[in-house]
Amino acid sequence: MQKQKNSIQIRKVEKNINPLFVNRWSPRAMSGEEISHDDLMGLFEAARWAPSSYNNQPWRFIYAKRNTDHWQTFISFLAEGNKIWAQNAAVLIVVISRKNFEFNEKPAITHQFDAGAAWENLALEATSRGLITHGMQGFDYNQARKELDVPENFDVMAMIAIGKLGKKENLPIDLQEREYPSDRKPLEEIVMEAKFIVR
Amino acid sequence: MQKQKNSIQIRKVEKNINPLFVNRWSPRAMSGEEISHDDLMGLFEAARWAPSSYNNQPWRFIYAKRNTDHWQTFISFLAEGNKIWAQNAAVLIVVISRKNFEFNEKPAITHQFDAGAAWENLALEATSRGLITHGMQGFDYNQARKELDVPENFDVMAMIAIGKLGKKENLPIDLQEREYPSDRKPLEEIVMEAKFIVR
Numbered sequence: 303m304q305k306q307k308n309s310i311q312i313r314k315v316e317k318n319i320n321p322l323f324v325n326r327w328s329p330r331a332m333s334g335e336e337i338s339h340d341d342l343m344g345l346f347e348a349a350r351w352a353p354s355s356y357n358n359q360p361w362r363f364i365y366a367k368r369n370t371d372h373w374q375t376f377i378s379f380l381a382e383g384n385k386i387w388a389q390n391a392a393v394l395i396v397v398i399s400r401k402n403f404e405f406n407e408k409p410a411i412t413h414q415f416d417a418g419a420a421w422e423n424l425a426l427e428a429t430s431r432g433l434i435t436h437g438m439q440g441f442d443y444n445q446a447r448k449e450l451d452v453p454e455n456f457d458v459m460a461m462i463a464i465g466k467l468g469k470k471e472n473l474p475i476d477l478q479e480r481e482y483p484s485d486r487k488p489l490e491e492i493v494m495e496a497k498f499i500v501r
Numbered sequence: 502m503q504k505q506k507n508s509i510q511i512r513k514v515e516k517n518i519n520p521l522f523v524n525r526w527s528p529r530a531m532s533g534e535e536i537s538h539d540d541l542m543g544l545f546e547a548a549r550w551a552p553s554s555y556n557n558q559p560w561r562f563i564y565a566k567r568n569t570d571h572w573q574t575f576i577s578f579l580a581e582g583n584k585i586w587a588q589n590a591a592v593l594i595v596v597i598s599r600k601n602f603e604f605n606e607k608p609a610i611t612h613q614f615d616a617g618a619a620w621e622n623l624a625l626e627a628t629s630r631g632l633i634t635h636g637m638q639g640f641d642y643n644q645a646r647k648e649l650d651v652p653e654n655f656d657v658m659a660m661i662a663i664g665k666l667g668k669k670e671n672l673p674i675d676l677q678e679r680e681y682p683s684d685r686k687p688l689e690e691i692v693m694e695a696k697f698i699v700r
Contacts, residue, residue: 317543319543320521322521322625323551323625347518348518351512351525353624355638365692365693412613412636414611415620418619419620427522437554439610443610450695489545492548496564496565496649498652
């Protein structure tokens with residue numbers, strides 16, 4: 303919880319909002335401890351309630367817990383830079399998203415966007431529970447698809463590491479230096495009235 | 502707030518989670534009232550803190566407030582079925598997402614997924630403030646791109662209606678019948694251990 307206070311202090315919040323959004327960040331220092339099955343299912347429960355076009359719910363979550371036979375398979379997908387720290391996660395997830403609507407098999411324009419909403423619910427519920435998450439693009443998408451039997455009508459979207467906060471000092475030096483909540487573009491760069499404006 | 506209690510009652514929640522996720526739903530009955538500029542910026546502030554690959558923050562929000570010159574332009578993008586109720590929103594937004602990373606202009610695989618995370622933050626912050634949001638795919642993507650000057654290196658992702666909850670009775674009968682928080686697939690259909698499983 304100390305860490306969560308820090309994240310508010312470091313980040314420059316322009317408007318007074320629910321602190322949940324600023325308290326969520328993406329640490330790499332994970333403790334190597336397991337998390338309970340109930341906590342894990344609680345994260346998926348939060349993801350489940352995200353909105354989606356036609357309530358199609360394109361998101362699916364394939365997970366591996368540490369200390370199971372599947373763990374090394376999921377670790378093997380990761381880029382070397384992620385293996386270093388993500389090996390201390392409790393759970394690794396591959397998020398996939400169905401490309402077409404189930405009710406008519408037409409392309410769902412927003413399916414990736416909708417899956418992202420579900421991922422954010424998962425991440426925020428983790429913050430609510432004192433757990434940490436870190437989304438990753440640094441993995442072998444084709445290998446994940448092949449080894450997890452992901453069918454062609456789903457996109458492989460991202461991997462997520464979930465765990466308990468560990469000691470920063472246990473990270474390699476270069477990652478220690480990056481172990482703080484990242485800042486954001488100012489609001490005026492992402493918000494435009496009436497038309498697109500080049501900033 | 503009465504409505505928010507109802508949403509918990511109607512929805513079958515399998516696990517005990519932060520109530521914010523279940524309290525968020527997508528009403529169509531909007532009151533036609535304006536919302537404050539400060540509330541609107543608060544929603545974008547929440548969106549701003551979403552995670553994204555390389556912290557690239559691909560999301561941009563182009564908005565029009567009712568009672569401005571831009572309102573009818575945004576309304577004109579909408580499918581007829583959305584115009585009927587969204588005309589009573591306070592703000593309409595077009596969400597766009599940058600396709601390539603800013604730091605190297607290479608394709609950002611997760612940019613739509615990341616933009617979806619930002620949208621969910623916006624929606625949840627609205628719930629925190631007693632406002633309502635409704636995401637839409639039912640609009641003319643090409644017309645929105647053209648009339649808002651959205652450049653080719655951004656995808657048009659979705660539109661969002663934001664407002665204050667209005668009376669269900671003011672909706673057309675067919676929409677009144679759909680005016681309740683939608684349910685979701687059971688957890689077991691979206692969560693898989695180790696491999697993709699056909700459900």
